[in-house]
Amino acid sequence: xxxxxLKHPKKDIGKLLYTDLLPLSKDGYDVTEEFLVHVVQIIxxxxxxxxxxxxxxxxxxxxxxxxxxxxxxxxxxxQPLDQLLVDCRDSLKYQVKTAHxxxxxxxxxxxxxxxxAGEWLTAAAxxxxxxxxxxxxxxxMEQVTLKKMREIIGFxxxxxxxxxxxxxxxxxxxxxxxxxxxxxxxxxxxxTLPQLVMFTxxxxxxxxxxxxxxxxxxxxxxxxxxxxxxxxMIPAELExxxxxxxAKGQRPFFVxxxxxxxxxxxxxxxxxxxxxxxxYDMWLHVDAAWGGGCLLSxxxxxxxxxxxxxxxxxxxPHKLMGSLLQCSTVHFKEDGLLISCNMLCADYLFQQDKHxxxxxxxxxxxxxxxxxxxxxxLWLMWQSKVA
Ligand SMILES: *Cc1c(COP(=O)(O)O)cnc(C)c1O
Numbered sequence: 001x002x003x004x005x006l007k008h009p010k011k012d013i014g015k016l017l018y019t020d021l022l023p024l025s026k027d028g029y030d031v032t033e034e035f036l037v038h039v040v041q042i043i044x045x046x047x048x049x050x051x052x053x054x055x056x057x058x059x060x061x062x063x064x065x066x067x068x069x070x071x072x073x074x075x076x077x078x079q080p081l082d083q084l085l086v087d088c089r090d091s092l093k094y095q096v097k098t099a100h101x102x103x104x105x106x107x108x109x110x111x112x113x114x115x116x117a118g119e120w121l122t123a124a125a126x127x128x129x130x131x132x133x134x135x136x137x138x139x140x141m142e143q144v145t146l147k148k149m150r151e152i153i154g155f156x157x158x159x160x161x162x163x164x165x166x167x168x169x170x171x172x173x174x175x176x177x178x179x180x181x182x183x184x185x186x187x188x189x190x191x192t193l194p195q196l197v198m199f200t201x202x203x204x205x206x207x208x209x210x211x212x213x214x215x216x217x218x219x220x221x222x223x224x225x226x227x228x229x230x231x232x233m234i235p236a237e238l239e240x241x242x243x244x245x246x247a248k249g250q251r252p253f254f255v256x257x258x259x260x261x262x263x264x265x266x267x268x269x270x271x272x273x274x275x276x277x278x279x280y281d282m283w284l285h286v287d288a289a290w291g292g293g294c295l296l297s298x299x300x301x302x303x304x305x306x307x308x309x310x311x312x313x314x315x316x317p318h319k320l321m322g323s324l325l326q327c328s329t330v331h332f333k334e335d336g337l338l339i340s341c342n343m344l345c346a347d348y349l350f351q352q353d354k355h356x357x358x359x360x361x362x363x364x365x366x367x368x369x370x371x372x373x374x375x376x377x378l379w380l381m382w383q384s385k386v387a
Pocket of ligand 1: 107164165166167168205207258260261262287288289290316328
């Protein structure tokens with residue numbers, strides 16, 4: 001590509017280098033503007049093509065072919081800005097057009113333009129979500145939006161966090177459940193625990209098994225419960241397995257109820273599962289990563305009837321709600337558990353003597369350190385729609 005391909009070239013940035021951009025070049029604003037306007041033009045062209053039903057969703061090539069078309073090696077010398085623009089355009093050329101009307105793939109599709117605008121702004125703000133100090137607006141936005149989501153679920157109080165995906169959200173739920181029942185685990189580890197077992201349907205997402213694996217239970221202790229012919233967990237089969245586990249001296253502590261299974265889109269019946277959890281003192285988690293969006297629909301929210309009886313909920317706005325990837329939330333009915341489970345009080349980051357209320361800092365609620373700003377693209381998108 002050369003500058004003639006572009007719609008409004010103000011200045012030929014030709015062979016200029018990154019050193020001609022801000023901040024390395026003190027008067028690099030004009031070049032920077034020109035470079036970024038070119039990038040925006042490339043993006044707009046891509047979006048236009050993506051929304052054209054006569055274009056292919058993907059121009060597929062085998063890996064070895066793509067390696068031939070696209071020179072991806074890191075060069076020895078800095079590449080000029082016009083070459084970077086060629087790279088930008090070529091990179092999109094062979095990318096799957098996930099915004100295409102004919103794109104349907106694993107549970108997220110479409111490209112919400114307002115959410116995209118939010119993601120651009122997020123990139124420009126380029127901040128980290130661990131403290132109020134470094135992301136004041138976005139931390140407050142998180143609080144407001146997550147509170148709204150808890151209200152929709154039916155948790156009047158509680159706490160929530162945005163994390164890197166539903167699998168991690170499910171892991172958080174399981175870790176917090178264990179912390180609530182066995183607070184000594186945090187300091188003393190597995191030796192203080194009885195043999196814990198958790199339950200999930202045979203159609204549930206594999207991340208539940210993953211949570212059992214990484215948390216030290218072992219996948220044998222993630223017990224699969226049979227489903228009916230519509231793919232819903234059978235409550236009587238759950239109760240049977242809970243009793244069997246207790247008879248073996250194991251401690252059933254966690255039930256995962258899937259609201260929207262990955263393959264069939266089935267909703268496990270929450271009320272009967274909640275009854276069993278109350279009877280046997282188990283934590284009820286609802287994995288509504290996919291189906292959570294139905295809570296916003298008058299027509300479909302009854303599929304999640306009883307969700308307010310659970311102790312925790314995973315809900316991915318990047319699925320049914322259409323927010324850009326990645327956007328995943330996990331919600332807890334009880335406040336204070338998430339922080340007490342995960343906090344390690346790193347004092348270089350979470351000083352307690354700051355001149356603002358440090359309970360606004362979210363960094364010690366998670367097992368990550370830094371956390372990406374996933375709120376702005378969701379918040380902005382939600383502003384644009386009727387609730
Ligand atoms: C998608 C999905 C997950 C995993 O979410 P990621 O964001 O991909 O980690 C977990 N559970 C269910 C039911 C899902 O649909």
